Amino acid sequence: MTANSDPIAVLGGGSFGTAIANLLAENGQSVRLWMRDPDQAEVIRNQRMNPKYLQGIQIHAAVEPVTQLQETLASCSLIFVALPSSALRQALQPYSAQLTHKMLISTTKGIEAKSFKLMSQILEEIAPQARIGVMSGPNLAREIAEHALTATVVASTDEALCQAVQQVLHGQTLRVYASPDRFGVELGGALKNVYAIMAGMAASLGTGENTKSMLITRALAEMTRFAVKLGANPMTFLGLAGVGDLIVTCTSPKSRNFQVGWALGEGLSLEEAVERLGEVAEGVNTLKVLKQKAEELNVYMPLVSGLHAVLFEGRTLAQVIAALMCAEPKTDVDFISLAGF
Ligand SMILES: NC(=O)C1=CN([C@@H]2O[C@H](COP(=O)(O)OP(=O)(O)OC[C@H]3O[C@@H](n4cnc5c(N)ncnc54)[C@H](OP(=O)(O)O)[C@@H]3O)[C@@H](O)[C@H]2O)C=CC1
Numbered sequence: 001m002t003a004n005s006d007p008i009a010v011l012g013g014g015s016f017g018t019a020i021a022n023l024l025a026e027n028g029q030s031v032r033l034w035m036r037d038p039d040q041a042e043v044i045r046n047q048r049m050n051p052k053y054l055q056g057i058q059i060h061a062a063v064e065p066v067t068q069l070q071e072t073l074a075s076c077s078l079i080f081v082a083l084p085s086s087a088l089r090q091a092l093q094p095y096s097a098q099l100t101h102k103m104l105i106s107t108t109k110g111i112e113a114k115s116f117k118l119m120s121q122i123l124e125e126i127a128p129q130a131r132i133g134v135m136s137g138p139n140l141a142r143e144i145a146e147h148a149l150t151a152t153v154v155a156s157t158d159e160a161l162c163q164a165v166q167q168v169l170h171g172q173t174l175r176v177y178a179s180p181d182r183f184g185v186e187l188g189g190a191l192k193n194v195y196a197i198m199a200g201m202a203a204s205l206g207t208g209e210n211t212k213s214m215l216i217t218r219a220l221a222e223m224t225r226f227a228v229k230l231g232a233n234p235m236t237f238l239g240l241a242g243v244g245d246l247i248v249t250c251t252s253p254k255s256r257n258f259q260v261g262w263a264l265g266e267g268l269s270l271e272e273a274v275e276r277l278g279e280v281a282e283g284v285n286t287l288k289v290l291k292q293k294a295e296e297l298n299v300y301m302p303l304v305s306g307l308h309a310v311l312f313e314g315r316t317l318a319q320v321i322a323a324l325m326c327a328e329p330k331t332d333v334d335f336i337s338l339a340g341f
């Protein structure tokens with residue numbers, strides 16, 4: 001791997017930002033890992049660890065923790081954004097002038113509540129002159145940091161941008177695939193978090209393997225149906241950023257969304273589950289906005305409606321399960337015919 005001449009910025013000192021920064025550094029890049037908390041930066045600088053988010057992972061010497069956002073943006077032409085969706089606009093809006101002509105890669109898997117915008121759409125709004133891409137796929141931060149063999153997708157119609165990301169991130173333990181379908185790749189990453197909450201809940205209640213499989217497969221049908229309604233290419237959902245990410249997040253206790261679901265299954269309230277997690281679980285907010293959008297667009301999303309009913313409308317799980325199982329019989333893979341195939 002040849003080193004890029006400019007340093008590369010990673011915004012967000014959480015688990016994913018730290019994992020990506022480390023991989024870039026291991027590939028020979030010089031990396032500025034921006035975080036808002038000077039104390040956290042100091043700890044990383046001195047201990048070469050990020051104990052708050054990635055306990056036990058050694059941070060490469062070429063990762064420089066920084067807290068000056070303006071300087072960081074000015075000094076880097078390739079910028080990975082790993083901020084929670086609730087923070088991205090607010091954090092970057094004041095620096096739109098510094099983002100002109102930069103390559104911005106969103107790794108954030110969420111949807112803005114008030115606008116239903118995906119994060120790359122917000123970046124485009126903040127920085128219309130920037131070059132925009134997204135990175136998404138079955139990418140649990142801890143596994144990436146521990147060098148589990150992993151694949152991801154960089155998506156943009158800007159082929160040179162995809163190649164730039166492949167050049168700096170592709171390595172011994174991470175394969176980076178390119179896709180021109182930015183919208184589909186990004187939407188898949190955001191939607192699957194909701195189903196991971198359901199899967200975590202199902203797992204903690206001791207459901208059978210048939211049930212787990214039904215849940216994941218019908219989740220794929222439901223999220224694809226929604227995506228088709230928004231004009232996305234359903235084929236993207238058969239790739240790493242669709243079914244790939246859905247599988248990992250719905251089956252792994254390392255997923256924070258799965259953990260929230262697990263805690264709910266144990267009887268904790270949503271507030272208690274989120275509090276216990278202490279990290280970002282994007283699926284909670286996505287569930288709220290997705291339920292509303294599905295209604296607006298008249299898309300049939302019984303799993304989303306069911307989870308929403310349990311978490312926000314005072315319905316019991318038993319009531320929701322009974323309604324789901326007794327609903328009128330449907331056709332399998334209906335989203336393919338909806339898409340005109
Ligand atoms: N973790 C994973 O496995 C993966 C995560 N992602 C996505 O990456 C995004 C970030 O997740 P992740 O790194 O896991 O989250 P974490 O919960 O691990 O960390 C969140 C980070 O965001 C920072 N932050 C929160 N609010 C602000 C703000 N207003 N301004 C600046 N920084 C802020 C936190 O800083 P502080 O400590 O100061 O609060 C912390 O560094 C999410 O959208 C997630 O879906 C994508 C793929 C995999």
Ligand SMILES: O=C(CO)COP(=O)(O)O
Nearest residue numbers: 137138139140255256257
């Ligand atoms: O997106 C992820 C894996 O691809 C991480 O999922 P969680 O945010 O649920 O941990």
